[in-house]
Amino acid sequence: MRTPVAERRPQSFERVLSSMCTEPHPAARAAADRFLTSNPGDPATYGEIGDIEADVVDALGDLAGLSEPNGYVASGGTEANIQAMHAARNLAETAEPNVVTPTSAHFSFHKAAELLGVELRTVPTDADHRADVDAVTAAVDEDTALVVGVAGSTEYGRVDPIPALADVAADAGARFHVDAAWGGYYLPFSGHDWGFADADVDTLTVDPHKAGRAVVPSGGILAREQETLDALAVETPYLETQSQATLTGTRSGAGVAAAAAAMEALWPDGYREEYERAASLADWLAAELRGRGCRVVDPELPLVAFELPEAAFSAVREAGWRLARTGAGEARVVVMPHVTREMLTAFLADLDAHLD
């Protein structure tokens, strides 16, 4: 190695405002360590982790309002979104399926469409960065296999009108997928209609390794019907299993065990408290930024996007802050569990040094 690994210093979370990942819960970290060498992709060898995975899927079902969930712990939200589109393609009756998403949908849908050979129709969001139901309706046709609603968008933390979009899908005979990769651990507490109990949702993505405080890799795909997983299954002659619905082969026991341990420790009260803390902190940050003359996109979930001059952006980055940009150029802070009032106060102080 050019530099010995022992001399490499991992990124501390102290100044990370850009990431939808966070510090794992201590119980999750401990469980990850214990199950580091278990492979859920080989349940005939590693039986215990297979059982834990089933528990995680049930727990995610509780979270997302589905009493008999089908699903698995994926490598992340990208795999979950790919597999949702994959199932829709395979179940579609048309030879030329298309998928309709708002432009706010995560770019994993672009990856998925390219991979799967389906047409992706992205529909501009409304003025408040949410899916525009009328425009989505206009984009849907008889070849539409899947409509996607985002519940906690990457750039603005927006929650689409999920029940209305589900109706659009149903009217067109298309399936409906909700991407709650990040939002899913807040939405049980935020009052939104977002999940299987609120709308005619076929599949849903929710990632324990984001706000769930598990470890990477730990994504989740849930499906209302067994048919979805059946549409993904590929026969395997090996390893004593008959078929696999996953996009990977060997999988991480650490991710599965961590997801279980985090849910055990935090569902529902710990996650509720975190939602309330983070939402309150996001509102505080938004007010502080407005007070400094920055235009702020009013937060809906714990994510704050705001206009920031390029010079200030570069300066805070130089000072070690990790801050992302939206496609439109705004700065974006994700108020993850490791983001505290103290951190944001320090951030604002650094910002003040560079704002006009």
Place this chain on the structure above:
Amino acid sequence: MRTPVAERRPQSFERVLSSMCTEPHPAARAAADRFLTSNPGDPATYGEIGDIEADVVDALGDLAGLSEPNGYVASGGTEANIQAMHAARNLAETAEPNVVTPTSAHFSFHKAAELLGVELRTVPTDADHRADVDAVTAAVDEDTALVVGVAGSTEYGRVDPIPALADVAADAGARFHVDAAWGGYYLPFSGHDWGFADADVDTLTVDPHKAGRAVVPSGGILAREQETLDALAVETPYLETQSQATLTGTRSGAGVAAAAAAMEALWPDGYREEYERAASLADWLAAELRGRGCRVVDPELPLVAFELPEAAFSAVREAGWRLARTGAGEARVVVMPHVTREMLTAFLADLDAHLD
């Protein structure tokens, strides 16, 4: 959770003879722990792990005989194989690409073909479980985008005639991929012609989390040409990166750091010693089994397949041994780093109790 995670017991490796995964090297485990929360999918936030990943790709290039490797650390061999087929599909000039593999190819190629919408032509292996070059040649045509050679097959540990297969691909204007997911950490020492320096190989899979003694998830895809990764890249407006060639989004820093640390500790001498130990042990096991009247497939790499009556198979499984089966029904032992002479002696003793 139905059972508290703390009460769940991870599978010990003491009796695992079925897995191509193994105990991580201690330095790899430590590095995994340090970089557990770094995400190589977001190098703008997590810069250090991005640099480590570049080091790993270079080290894998050394291992596989490629001096200026292109590639990345994938979720595993399945992703690497999917992406190799994906690049071939995207670069193919035909509208109806096909991919030709021996029947011994890992089922990830089946997953990949179904996902990517390409025709998979599997060609029966010869009597010694290797690719039959003449039969592969007959299966290839002007629409063939990719030919696959296996360097360490899943069921029998066979190494295909890689240079001959590369020539078949070249003659047909097709790309050539080598799947050395498991074999890659033995083949630098075994005398085979298998890698980029030995043949006209376009892409290659080699997994640090198998015989490399890293942690899951840590697969590797290498490509001779930048064009391969370019063919995989999907534009992203987020996270300050322009494109991503990976199948996942968020990725595991633990896997990348562990791959680096393992290579640092073990390349080349540690891996060479392990190859020699495991090969010798496989030969010993084969002789012991033959001495007991079992028909044994002569090992080529450290994997022993042998005929075992169903009753004996069930009995040793009852005794806690994890043993896999080939599609043809033989038992299969993979002589991974955690498999010792003592373990195999105990296994043979349990077997003796149940053999006629």
